Amino acid sequence: MTTTRAGDSSSEADPLELPIVGPAMEPSDMDSGREYSKRDKYELTGSAHHHLYLRLFQGSAVEANEAASLDQAITTVLRYLCTELGWPVGHAYVANANGNLVPTDIWYLEHPQRYEPFTSATSRMQLHSGTGLAGRVLATGKPSWMFDIADDPTCPRREVIIDPPLATGFAFPVIANVEIVAILELFNHELLPVNQELLTLMEQVGVQVGLVAERFRVRSALEVIAVELSRSNHELEEFASIASHDLQEPLRKIQSFGNRLNEKHGQLLPDEGQMYLGRMIESAARMQTLINDLLAYSRIAAKPKQFEQVNLQETVAHVTRELGDQIGRTNGQIHAESLPTITADPLQMNQLFQNLVSNALKFHRPDVAPEVHISAELTTSEASDCFSRPDPQWRITVSDNGIGFKEKQADRIFKMFERLHGRGGYEGTGIGLSICRKIVERHGGTITASGVPDQGTIFTITLPGR
Template sequence: MPDQYLAKPLKPASREIPLVKKNQDFDCEYLPAYAQFLLKNKVEEYTVAQLGLFRDLKVPLFKYFESLSEEELISNGKGYTTDLLQYFAENNAAKFVSDSLNLWLTNQLPIISRDQIVPEDISQISFIRRKLLRDFLPSYTSDPVMMVKIMEEVDRIMVQLDSVCLKHLFQLNQDLYKQAQSISQIGNWSWDIKSDKLSWSDEVYRIYELEPQSLIREKLALYNHPDDAAIVKTEIETARKNKSSFDFYYRINLPSGRQKVIHAKGNVELDEKGEVQTLLGTVQDETKQKAVEAELKSNQSLLKKVADLAPTIISAYNVNTGEYVFVNEGFKNLLGHDPDEIMKNGISSFISIIHPDDLLALTEKNQLLLGEANRKANSKEEIIGEFKYRLRHKNGKYHWFHTFETVFSRNSAGKVVEVLNISLDITKEVNSTLELQNKNEQIVKNEERFHKMTEAVEDYAILLLSKDGIVENWNKGAEKIKGYSPDEIIGKSFRVFYPKEDQQSGLPEKLIEIARKEGKAFHEGWRIRKNGESFWGNTVITALHDNNGELFGFSKVTRDLTSKKLAEQMLERYTENLQEKNKELEQINQELESFTYVASHDLQEPLRKIKTFTNFIIAKEKDNLADTTRDYFERIISATNRMTNLIDALLQFSKIGATPVMFEPTDLNVILEEAKKDISDIIDEKKAVVEANGLPSMKVIPLQFHQLFVNILSNSLKYSNKDVPLRITITASLEPAKGILQGHANEYCHRISFSDNGIGFEQQYADKIFELFQRLHGKSEYTGTGIGLAICKKIVQHHGGVIKAQGIPGIGARFDIYLPL
């Protein structure tokens, strides 16, 4: 027995009982050396670990030692551990088993009595010893073969110890078994296979209504009911063959003519070779119980038949276990679920099909009802609860049910044990009610919405007219537009809103008649407000009919379009003014053409004469002119040249866009090369490098784009840095058009950039340089008319584009041309 809890180290009892003899099962080859190692090195560690396992496994007998302190438990445990290991070290395990059993059977254990030992104590203490001896093995050896040998010897000793202890424990409890049999009316029997000896307890004789020890074994089978004799024989033989337990019912016929129903249960006991040694069993007289069950089954069968015919779900369940005691076919008929599955899985299967939105409220109400029923245990009338909720059909759809619940049974204390539920499928009724409610709610909502809509709308006058055109309803929009309050206008004819001439012509009545015949009438015209002001109204009159198609009135919707009407009138005036302006522009264009002729002929003719005569004087009087005079004449010639160039530039500027010119698909690379040829002498003079990376082909006016490229290149050549070789770079790309070209249909546009490393300019003048005659430098520094970039801007605009400039003084300038795709 458990060595840790003996009062003192194991010593033979004064009246030693030789229970165990030394044999090969206790003879060990490897365990002694291992035990000797533990004695020298691990006693204290082994003891602490052993105490921890007793606590962790909650060994039953350990509760009797909880009053001892930790120090006392460890101190005593070390002594018991030392004795145990000493027995093993001396290869004297058989003596260890005998000494332990002697102390136990002679009732010399400390604190606890012999009868307080239970089978769990024996098995768990055996497990603890095995575990500890296995856990400490790695500290003794790393040889796996050695470990296996040692544990085989440990297991062999423990098996023998467990077997002997359990056998004696069984013997000690025989008296208790007899008492239990008498109380429970269960008898036990045993059949020793080897000796073929059958032993019955007194209770078995009583069940068979025989005097104790009076039965002859050979006559036992005669008591079995003929129909059950084969069952008894088969069950016993199967248990012997399979070394398994048995549990079955059979009937016996008594000499008195009475019949009993017996419940037989049992198991087999094996010998050391694993063969069946003994059959152990119990028999219980369940005749009365079976009679009650048969009667109940008969009643339930009748009840079930009646319940299955009802178009309802009828069920009863145990409120404590959740198990159903009765379920009818209503589950299948109404919800498609198998009643047997519902019965098998209990109330959880019912809960699983309740609609999630109904589950909490249903559970809470049910608990309240059960609580009230328990409080009224002595009431003559049981409470009937009502529930409405949804259950899920097997097809996934939910059905509404109305359930009536009441108490089905109570225990001896009056507490509710079982509850009866009767559930009616009310899906059709609920759906009809919900549909009716929804329709009513929708009607109310629609009326409220229409009323709020018509009341809130202020931009429209919405009226309800009778069949004769009398105003019956009036919204805020009507009050705002027409000026009448409801009290002032309801009950009067809608003719008051029309001018006198329309009233005299019968226009209101005509519109009513059109709406009556065609369903709607439309009209736009002047209307009269309460204060006499006129407004332009757009009116729609709609005929209204009831469910029988009878006309009961008209709706009239009027919108004030005075602002629109005035805008249309203003637009007409603007159109007339625009036509007049166009005529004026045509006249101005004619005058401009005349000016162009004057500029090209009449203005240039005097300049040519001035220049010719001045050159003639210089040539003729060359030797007679003073230096000062000659200088004056040369200045006259220079001024006339500038004036001529300025007139030519103005002519070019005025001609852009003045006359229609066809846009042509053009390769801008070709235009660029022609422009470079025109100013090649200046490019060579400046030793400039002009680079281009491939320009696109576009629909342009070739002559104007030639002028554009010449002007921009000439501008870069003119404003080059004398100390740095000029480099002009021309690139082309697609850029997002948003924010650059207004009203451009495409997402992207062309960008053509001219960059140079010339003298640059201040960015604040980026817009000014595109204006006529605007120069950032004096005439003495850089020649020019101040019109070149203005021409560039006008050409780009004529092509629907934009030109922008960026400059940094001393670094250079860049001109970006953005053109639509």
């Protein structure tokens, strides 16, 4: 649905200063909800019209909010207003990209056959700003009342309202984010003076329907984002396929021929040749590690696995077995204390703890055996406002006694390819902790790091407790 900005024209709004005239209704009838006469009208006084208008406002809001689409919201609100007010004809316009009003198929007609000439003429007629009843609303962004349609030279449809005659009409805008998304117009057979309070009420009804329109806009935008995300994930899958074959195949040949050359002819090479060959083999190995890490990073969201119950105590035990060689080389110790069972992706939980434990073993202090402690406690999240309820969450800590880092480096530690230490002292690609953050965020949690140089590092993970 195309929109136009409210109040783009400087045309004056209609004066709204005449006495209130409303449909006939006894105050007791309003309280009981009995339908009032559509023709016998009298001036409502005291609290009577306030009760009526309050009911109209609340009823319109309910109708709009229960709709499944913007078209349905406008249709139901238009029908509700026409039937409650006793106005036999209602119609909705929308604005096109050129700023003109385009008729829709949204109508309320008390007797459809009787108004065929009027509906037929309307369906063929676009309105410019300031032209006709709806055009006035487009020009001012405010509700408008037309006392005598047949006598108004700005009304292009006055010649088709003779039989049956439509005497008076009013229209109001539906505004979302300061833009007119629709204009609703209602018509009556009788000449009725301007009803200022009714127009004020209709302005508020338009705001309510506009809020619903904005909600559907956001929903539509989210659907577009979802489609784009799906496309992006598909591209990640294609990248993973290319990387796993087209990149690794020539790399494996470099490694294979390099190792074979080193084994069979390495001793025949001069010292400088052996140095070059060794550097080539090491570089190929680093490239292999980098490709594997990039693949792991791309697959986190590319092919998400269904969440299931995951026993983190068993996950850490499995990680400990996988890292057995690294633990043995460093004389490391892994302590896991009463870890919970959570709803998660088991493979990604394994990757998360493998990266964190391996990181702790790698960045240990010289001559100090690494120790890694993993613990968990059930806490509650902070409420976002006074109306929300805090949710249970697991706070998991992974601490070590390694080299640590300066606190000012905490923001860098999870960045892609970021290395706090040179490659000469510690191997790695700078992707491992980025993978950890991506996994935790995919599970609706957070991960932070704190450290003290030469004392150790603490990673704190929060994951939903439900």
